[in-house]
Each structure stands twice: as C-alpha cells, then as structure tokens.
Amino acid sequence: MKKVDIFKKLRSSGLRPTKQRVEIAKFLFDRDTTFHFTIDSLENHLTKKTTCKFALATIYNTVHAFKKAGHLSEVDVRGKKTYFDTNITNHHHFYDNETSELIDIDASEVVIQKIPKAPNGKKIKNVEVFINLKN
Amino acid sequence: MKKVDIFKKLRSSGLRPTKQRVEIAKFLFDRDTTFHFTIDSLENHLTKKTTCKFALATIYNTVHAFKKAGHLSEVDVRGKKTYFDTNITNHHHFYDNETSELIDIDASEVVIQKIPKAPNGKKIKNVEVFINLKN
C-alpha cells in the first residue's frame, strides 16, 4: 500500500492527514496481512517505533474514525479491552484464552447448514462464529 | 425450584445462605425460564423488588461465585458491561443491537457442517455462534 492509499484511508474517514494520523494509518494499513490490536498495543507500538508524540485521545479518535468509515472492524472478546481488526471482510475467529490471541478464520472455512430464522420483524445482519481454544 | 434448591445452589457455590444471597439466588434461579442479565440490571431489580440492602460488592461477589460454581455463564457482548446467563447449557445467541437484547438459540438449532481444525497443539474448547440482528 502506497502513501497515496494512506491518504485515501484518512480522507475517506473524514480525517486530515496529520503526522499522527499518517503514522497510525501506516502502521495499520501499510502491510501485507491484516491483524488484530487493542488501543493499548497500538499505543505501545507508536511510542516505541515512531518519533512523534501521541495523546491517547488522538489514538482513540483516529481508530474510531477508521471504524466508522469501515476501514476497521471490532471483535468481541471476553475481557475488558476492545479488540480491533484490520480485516474487514466477513470472517470468524479462533480465540486462544491462554495467550489472548485472536486468529482469523476465512468465511469459506465455516459452513453452517442450519440456522434459526430471525425473530419477528428482525433480520439477520451477520453471523459470527467464535471458536475458543484450549491446550 | 424450591427453597431447598436455592440453598443447594448457594452451598454448592461455597456460600452461606445469608438474606442477600438468598434474594439473589431466588431471583436468578427460582423461575421457569432462563434469562440474561448484567450486574446493573440485577442490582436494579434487587433494590426495587426486595426490602433488603445490597452493597454492589456483594452482588459482584455472589454472581462470580455462582459463575465459578457453574451455575451461571458469561456471554460476550460488544460493549462495556458483562452479561451473565442463567442458561448454562451449550447454546448460541441472537443479539439485537437496537434493544441490547440477547435471545437464546438452542444448540440443536444450529448445525455447522464445516469448521477448520484447531491450530497446532491446540484443541477446540467450544464454538459460539453469535447472530447479530437488524430491523
């Protein structure tokens, strides 16, 4: 992903490309594979691997703007912290409770044969399969 | 469920049957169908519908003891609050984001035909299906 795409991510999220936001976007999107992160892990990376300074609020705001724009998704993990995902395709997860690690499962790897119909007046928005792991 | 069963729930959770705990156990278990709750909703009920006084810590402690004893399970819902479930069978959920309501799906209503194998050295502990609803 080139710098022009980073700028597109930012612009399409309604964000001016400031140096903080460019660093965040580069870390999140300028890579070959998607990944999962928390605000905490993101902040750790940014403070260690970049020269610029980041207020926590800036990180929260930027991540939420990306999420609202559909460039990030949120994964529901038991526990206190919110997990974000740069994989915005419809997919599922393994969760390793020992290591607190999320592992992607491509949607094609899960086939559901039978599912109940939605309650009256409601529709199914999406189906999330979450597979807990043990040793 | 009779009072003797309430006492069993308490004793099997390592809890003496105090008046607070009996009220909590009665509300959670003395009913025909299972349900989902948060600490907050539980507290609201207890303060409104009973005469006795409840410190928040007592509610947290009692609920956690029930969970540890296997009388309650926890459901992963996006958002800040922890949801508990008096349905401790293996089952799945609809989640209505509009109303923040969880609806049970019996395990038999979901049939999964294909699932990836667990990563090396890991085993599958359980599979949770979470169906988000929309209007």
Added chain:
DNA sequence: TTTCAGTTTATAATAATTCTAAAGTAAAAA
C-alpha cells in the same frame, strides 16, 4: 457465652474509555 470464620458494607483503587477546553496546525479565503 465466647469464639471465629465467613459476610456485608462503604469506600477507595484500578482500568478502559470518553470528555473538555485550551493551544496548535492545516487548509481555504482573501
């Protein structure tokens, strides 16, 4: 009774997240 382990409670501490308002900066207008 007295004792003692277990319990409740008010309050403080913690942790993730959100809010605020002042100071700074990028982009638009002149």
Added chain:
DNA sequence: TTTTTACTTTAGAATTATTATAAACTGAAA
C-alpha cells in the same frame, strides 16, 4: 502570501465498570 477558519492535538479531568480493602457485623460451633 497573509489572514482567517475550521479542524486537531493534547493534558488532564470525568465517567463507568469492576475489583480491592478493611472495618463492622452475623451466625453457627466450641
């Protein structure tokens, strides 16, 4: 280019859910 405007960053405060603490209380057993 300068001025103006709107957006941004920031430190710190506020909020919210949860957990910890330690003193007062209770109830069964010695």
